[in-house]
Amino acid sequence: MSNQLEKVQELIALRNEARLGGGEKAIQKQHERGKYTARERIAQLLDEGSFEEIDMFVRHRCYNFGQEKKSFLGDGVVTGYGTIEGRLVYVFAQDFTVFGGSLSETMAQKICKIMDMAMKMGAPVIGLNDSGGARIQEGINALSGYAEIFQRNILASGVIPQISGILGPCAGGAVYSPALTDFTIMTKGISYMFLTGPKVVKTVTGEDVTQDQLGGAEVHSAKSGVAHFAAADGEETLKIIRKLFSYIPQNNLEEPPLAPCNDPIDRLEDSLNDIIPDSATRPYDMYEVIGAIVDNGEFLEIQRDYAKNIIIGFARFNGQSVGIVANQPKFLAGVLDSNASRKAARFVRFCDAFNIPLVTLVDVPGFLPGTGQEYNAVILHGAKLLYAYGEATVPKVTVTLRKSYGGSHIVMSCKQLRGDMNYAWPTAEIAVMGGAGAVEVLYAKEAKAAEDPAAVLKEKEAEYNKLFCNPYNAARYGYIDDVIEPRNTRFRIIRALQQLATKKVVNPAKKHGNIPL
Numbered sequence: 001m002s003n004q005l006e007k008v009q010e011l012i013a014l015r016n017e018a019r020l021g022g023g024e025k026a027i028q029k030q031h032e033r034g035k036y037t038a039r040e041r042i043a044q045l046l047d048e049g050s051f052e053e054i055d056m057f058v059r060h061r062c063y064n065f066g067q068e069k070k071s072f073l074g075d076g077v078v079t080g081y082g083t084i085e086g087r088l089v090y091v092f093a094q095d096f097t098v099f100g101g102s103l104s105e106t107m108a109q110k111i112c113k114i115m116d117m118a119m120k121m122g123a124p125v126i127g128l129n130d131s132g133g134a135r136i137q138e139g140i141n142a143l144s145g146y147a148e149i150f151q152r153n154i155l156a157s158g159v160i161p162q163i164s165g166i167l168g169p170c171a172g173g174a175v176y177s178p179a180l181t182d183f184t185i186m187t188k189g190i191s192y193m194f195l196t197g198p199k200v201v202k203t204v205t206g207e208d209v210t211q212d213q214l215g216g217a218e219v220h221s222a223k224s225g226v227a228h229f230a231a232a233d234g235e236e237t238l239k240i241i242r243k244l245f246s247y248i249p250q251n252n253l254e255e256p257p258l259a260p261c262n263d264p265i266d267r268l269e270d271s272l273n274d275i276i277p278d279s280a281t282r283p284y285d286m287y288e289v290i291g292a293i294v295d296n297g298e299f300l301e302i303q304r305d306y307a308k309n310i311i312i313g314f315a316r317f318n319g320q321s322v323g324i325v326a327n328q329p330k331f332l333a334g335v336l337d338s339n340a341s342r343k344a345a346r347f348v349r350f351c352d353a354f355n356i357p358l359v360t361l362v363d364v365p366g367f368l369p370g371t372g373q374e375y376n377a378v379i380l381h382g383a384k385l386l387y388a389y390g391e392a393t394v395p396k397v398t399v400t401l402r403k404s405y406g407g408s409h410i411v412m413s414c415k416q417l418r419g420d421m422n423y424a425w426p427t428a429e430i431a432v433m434g435g436a437g438a439v440e441v442l443y444a445k446e447a448k449a450a451e452d453p454a455a456v457l458k459e460k461e462a463e464y465n466k467l468f469c470n471p472y473n474a475a476r477y478g479y480i481d482d483v484i485e486p487r488n489t490r491f492r493i494i495r496a497l498q499q500l501a502t503k504k505v506v507n508p509a510k511k512h513g514n515i516p517l
């Protein structure tokens with residue numbers, strides 16, 4: 001065998017060794033835990049055969065605790081690039097078979113390298129997390145590695161999309177990288193995220209909790225709002241990431257991909273002309289409205305189980321990707337509260353950062369009153385949504401279906417927050433407050449003095465409703481651009497979006513604003 005052939009054989013052997021990560025036994029253990037390996041996950045995530053690995057020969061440089069005797073090619077993370085539906089993405093997948101995927105100095109360098117490449121090339125970064133946290137043997141160098149990653153997450157925010165899949169442990173400060181990214185998808189049963197684990201919780205607070213109760217996928221998708229999706233298993237986690245990508249652009253200078261559309265743009269939905277119940281207090285399901293108007297009824301909902309009084313997610317109109325924000329009258333009457341405001345605000349800002357038009361469907365009775373909300377800073381959280389809409393320069397189309405009262409009317413992408421096209425259904429009620437409440441304030445004295453106070457209030461309420469609880473008063477002042485037939489909503493939104501395709505608005509130059517956090 002020639003020298004060169006020998007060297008080629010050596011390379012092949014080294015590559016094969018690297019592909020085994022922490023070794024066959026560790027891979028078997030990973031499978032027994034119900035988890036795929038880092039390379040298996042990358043293969044499922046990317047287009048077949050598209051992955052190009054980088055830094056396969058990196059090894060750690062630690063000499064503490066006998067680490068020099070134990071090192072693996074690739075060192076705990078698989079990094080590289082590939083494509084999803086033919087579009088370039090950068091990927092890192094932590095390899096639990098190597099020191100439990102714990103983060104070393106060199107591992108952080110590998111991750112930072114692909115993050116830097118993604119920024120240079122203007123392509124998204126996907127991180128697949130499965131790690132025991134900072135590699136304990138490396139001390140401060142591991143911490144420094146985390147900080148280097150966080151700094152890049154921050155600089156990349158709003159420039160390239162960043163997505164985190166959580167497919168195993170993600171604990172301690174490690175949780176901050178996913179928290180800084182745009183979307184976090186957790187996997188039920190095998191993933192958890194928390195700052196301090198159950199043992200520390202027990203010591204400090206005396207509370208007994210399991211890992212799942214403290215930071216499992218259900219907890220973070222329904223209670224804390226940290227996770228945007230809770231997938232049934234690892235495969236579904238990766239499928240969701242692929243699906244998400246179909247709606248978003250490569251970077252903040254590009255448009256989202258246009259999908260072919262075979263759903264007629266002028267499709268009339270007669271059911272919408274009769275969807276609003278006669279009684280103002282009876283709910284209907286906003287999902288039915290969304291399903292009826294978007295292309296082929298397809299809607300990728302985000303944070304489905306968190307703050308259900310507001311619905312957010314991606315859909316398409318005539319193939320164009322949009323972000324939908326809609327009050328849900330079926331849950332808490334669609335009221336705005338702290339969690340709903342925070343949820344929608346972050347989504348609005350994502351869409352605005354990445355050139356995705358916003359379609360807002362309004363049926364909101366107001367902000368939820370009470371000490372629970374006020375002590376929880378609903379003022380600041382509501383202001384976040386206000387700020388997000390007011391700051392957004394992407395095309396904004398708003399349709400008011402029914403209630404739109406007071407502060408919540410303003411917050412939900414009203415005309416004065418630079419709403420581009422603001423439509424209303426004939427059933428819209430756009431006013432300072434509802435009729436019953438308004439007459440209690442205006443006619444309390446008159447009613448008290450009357451023989452039949454209830455009759456006075458009823459009469460005044462009818463008068464108020466006639467004057468204010470309709471779309472025409474707002475339309476009279478141009479605050480509503482048109483009152484539309486509900487069954488025609490799809491077509492009117494598509495027309496509006498077509499018209500707004502060349503919209504250009506630039507906010508005043510500044511270092512950055514001071515969003516109420």
Ligand code: HXC
Pocket residue numbers: 098099100101102131132133134135136137143146147169171172173174
């Ligand atoms: C070094 C680690 C490690 C770590 C796991 N391993 N975590 N090695 N540093 N942080 C190693 C284990 O020693 C073991 O090595 C292998 O990975 C697999 O781990 P197991 O414990 O066998 O797996 P499992 O039973 O599934 O438990 C997984 C685990 C547990 C729950 C993650 O390993 C664990 O509790 N690890 C420590 C978690 C932690 O406290 N991390 C530091 C947090 S502080 P062998 O050789 O036996 O196979 C932190 C600060 C970050 O992260 C701050 C950033 C700002």
